[in-house]
Amino acid sequence: MPASDDDLAPPPPIHHLPPDALNNVLLRLPLRDAVVCRPVSRLFRDTLSDPFLALLPSLRLLLLRHPRPDGGGCLHAFDPHRRCWLRLPFTSFLPHHSFSPVASSGSLLYLWIDNSTSTSTSASTPALPSPSPTTSSSAHPPKALAVCNPFAGTYRLLPTLGSAWARHGTVLAGPGGLVLVLTELAALSYTPSSGSAKWMKHPLSLPSKPRSPILASGARAVFALCDVGTPWRSQWKLYSCPLAALTGGWAPVERAAWGDVFEILKRPRLLAGAGGRRVLMIGGLRSSFAIDAPCSTVLILRLDLATMEWDEAGRMPPNMYRCFTGLCEAAAQGSAMPAPAAGGNNKVKVFGGDGKVWFAGKRVRGKLAMWEEDDLGTSGGKWDWVDGVPGYGDGVYRGFVFDGGFTAMP
Incomplete structure (x- = not known):
């Protein structure tokens, strides 16, 4: 059988590159592009093996937690670096x-x-x-x-x-x-x-159900909030437990110098800070210490596990917070301004991890508020909007940080 034109065609020039030169080129690709290149040819498939891809930096993503996946078995993820949404099949x-x-x-x-x-x-x-x-x-x-x-x-x-x-x-x-x-x-x-x-x-030897437990990998410990108050007024306290002493190792984390740090936030939530050596506590900032006091904004406090000191890491800008309370929507429709809700931040869902926090709410449809931790602690973090959120239309989302890559296999 005579050879076809494809059989007689010379191989593409990239096939003449020495293996070291080809590896040097492919190592410059972002992980997402390298994965897309795998099915292009046999050369790319053999070169872009799992051990090779493990050398590339992981892809930091926000993975949305829908109660059930939509879109044919795909999950939605946001790439903060490229500011785009992805679908993971x-x-x-x-x-x-x-x-x-x-x-x-x-x-x-x-x-x-x-x-x-x-x-x-x-x-x-x-x-x-x-x-x-x-x-x-x-x-x-x-x-x-x-x-x-x-x-x-x-x-x-x-x-x-x-x-x-x-x-x-x-x-x-x-x-x-x-x-x-x-x-x-x-x-x-x-x-x-x-x-x-x-x-x-x-x-668990805790006084109440643990709220928003997190694992601080740098400290190799689990942290959680517990309500030690009364049925009429919540009183939150921080508890921790070393991973090496999960049985009987839970104890309150208290310092006299902290004062009323747990009293200024309404319904606080914990998230892991950058590097696993910090704990973020996020909640509505009370306008007063009254039981039914509304919240004026969302406050992010940060506990440094090395010094055991709290500082203010971020505060949601007023214009952004008004969108979660419905004031922006009412102003756009020319309606009467609603009274501040006593629940405050109860309408704001908080999720994320490793120094990144996202906020979702029923009144904010199709977008999320995003905060990134400032390592120097001088700017109060970076606030921004994330538009084009896919999935459900009710505006209530949850999620967590996922470092996609080939560094570990199940």
């Missing part, structure tokens, strides 16, 4: 139709998946009892916790849990594959390097 490697992302650590992403129609790879591991009484299985289908790398297209199911852990637990992820699931009464821990494919159960 999962159907090509994840054989589960229903899933919800809950946490990340490095390039590993953790998801609750609907396990009702699939067989778990950890079926031999008995399920841990649920932390609270459960209802019928039809009302709450079984869920499994999975860890995946969406860029590499690989995943693994973790040992089975009771269904109530998925409904009531907060998932935290740390280095080395460490996973924590916290509820009101107990915590579970799982570490692949421990050699035991089992969850370890740790009772």
